[in-house]
Amino acid sequence: MAGRVQDKVAIVVGGGQTPGETIGNGRATAIVLAREGARVIIADKNLESAAETAEIIFKEGNEAPFLLVDVTDEASVRQLIADVASAFGRIDILHNNVGASIALGDAPATELTEEAFDRSLALNLKGTWLTCKHALPHMRRQGGGSIVNISSMAARHEYPLVGYKTTKAAVIALTENVAAANAQYGVRANAILPGKINTPMAIEARVAAGRGSREEVIARRDKMVPLGKMGTGWDVAYAALFLHSDEARFITGVSLPVDGGEGVTGGAG
Numbered sequence: 001m002a003g004r005v006q007d008k009v010a011i012v013v014g015g016g017q018t019p020g021e022t023i024g025n026g027r028a029t030a031i032v033l034a035r036e037g038a039r040v041i042i043a044d045k046n047l048e049s050a051a052e053t054a055e056i057i058f059k060e061g062n063e064a065p066f067l068l069v070d071v072t073d074e075a076s077v078r079q080l081i082a083d084v085a086s087a088f089g090r091i092d093i094l095h096n097n098v099g100a101s102i103a104l105g106d107a108p109a110t111e112l113t114e115e116a117f118d119r120s121l122a123l124n125l126k127g128t129w130l131t132c133k134h135a136l137p138h139m140r141r142q143g144g145g146s147i148v149n150i151s152s153m154a155a156r157h158e159y160p161l162v163g164y165k166t167t168k169a170a171v172i173a174l175t176e177n178v179a180a181a182n183a184q185y186g187v188r189a190n191a192i193l194p195g196k197i198n199t200p201m202a203i204e205a206r207v208a209a210g211r212g213s214r215e216e217v218i219a220r221r222d223k224m225v226p227l228g229k230m231g232t233g234w235d236v237a238y239a240a241l242f243l244h245s246d247e248a249r250f251i252t253g254v255s256l257p258v259d260g261g262e263g264v265t266g267g268a269g
Contacts, residue, residue: 017201103205125167176253226262
């Protein structure tokens with residue numbers, strides 16, 4: 001049987017992941033899209049990690065080229081999009097799984113340095129805009145496409161670090177702008193807002209920052225989730241699969257929480 005995104009050309013930006021014991025949102029999404037028939041291209045600043053994702057996909061019987069990209073550099077993004085369009089003839093899916101907080105030196109407003117704020121803007125917001133900027137002309141010409149940008153529930157609730165909250169809120173506005181401006185071309189753009197997810201970026205960064213052992217960090221975050229336990233990268237991946245599939249053909253400009261109920265009860269980072 002054909003998969004839910006059969007033969008669609010999909011770029012997963014951030015398809016590698018930081019080291020850790022669990023799977024990240026980007027890696028899980030790349031694997032799920034490949035399982036459902038997409039021709040996945042993994043793009044990441046860490047080529048070794050992207051290669052690890054590609055190897056998982058290969059072992060399941062599919063091929064997934066992996067390419068180096070620095071989303072904060074327009075020339076790098078332009079080259080990525082051009083290479084994919086040249087090799088595959090089209091771009092059907094753009095999945096932007098890019099972002100960081102603690103690792104960028106994020107802090108409360110009175111403590112955040114200018115350099116750290118600039119790093120947050122460059123990675124979390126500028127990078128997402130740049131990939132959209134260069135993929136959109138291809139999607140417009142072919143008469144359609146799907147973009148999913150990963151934001152965060154931090155944009156909606158109390159979160160102590162100003163860089164991440166601010167930029168992830170801006171990703172929602174960017175997504176809405178892209179959705180409105182490109183609906184006439186058949187291009188859809190949606191955002192996913194993960195809540196407490198057990199990923200290497202979320203857990204290992206907090207452990208490294210001295211916020212407790214892995215067990216303590218996980219237990220503390222589990223208690224914040226109304227459904228009783230953090231989600232996983234697979235939960236985000238299956239939400240992305242739906243939004244990228246033709247099942248969501250009449251959905252654009254939405255911000256979909258994947259948060260275990262955090263959005264209806266409140267929550268803090």
